Amino acid sequence: MIFVTSFDGGVSYVSYEWTVFTGQAATEVVGHGWFSCVHPDDYEIAVGFLRKAHEQQSEFSIRLRLQRPDKSYTWVMIGAVPSFGPPGSTFLGYLGSMTELSAGTFDPLTAYGTLARFVPPPSHPSTPSGSALELVANYLLVAHGLIEQDHAKEMLPVLRNALLTAGILLAQSTTSPAQGNSVH
Secondary structure (H helix, E strand, O other): OEEEEOOOOOEEEEOOHHHHHHOOOHHHHOEOHHHHHEOHHHHHHHHHHHHHHHHHOOOEEEEEEEEOOOOOEEEEEEEEEEEEEOOOOEEEEEEEEEEEOOOOOOOOOOOEEEEOOOOOOOOOOOOOOOOHHHHHHHHHHHHHHHHHHHOOHHHHHHHHHHHHHHHHHHHHOOOOOOOOOEOO
16 A cells, blocks of 8 residues: 655555555545554554654654454554655655555564665555556565665665655546545
């Protein structure tokens, strides 16, 4: 599932898969509305960590529990990379993804976050796929993680530009109200 935030850290776009995964309407996600799906024990960790990531305008990944439509909770990994644009490399927000974690992939069972690094976990079979543009954005996020692992840093500026473009296109996209993808 793909999301885009604005410069202030609030969600401006979330893929339709969010609604399928959590039961929360895309319009309720706007800004920081998505926090209502976070497990109560993980809430303070998530808010504090994401505030720190935003202040540092850093890549991040965070593991926490989200509520499903049946009111149960499941572990997910959420991560994002910052986007910068003119003038003067102004912070524009984040392009990120969220993936349900497979059973047995998390130990210990605690919420936590990591700054300055985001490598998306493998897709979970129950995590629905999105639109073609969302899939491209997800592949770009995976490529970003692979480039850093392979020490091919000279490719990062080109990849970050592609991530910026994907984030802008997603944030600007409009869909039919029936799908509910756009949360401008």
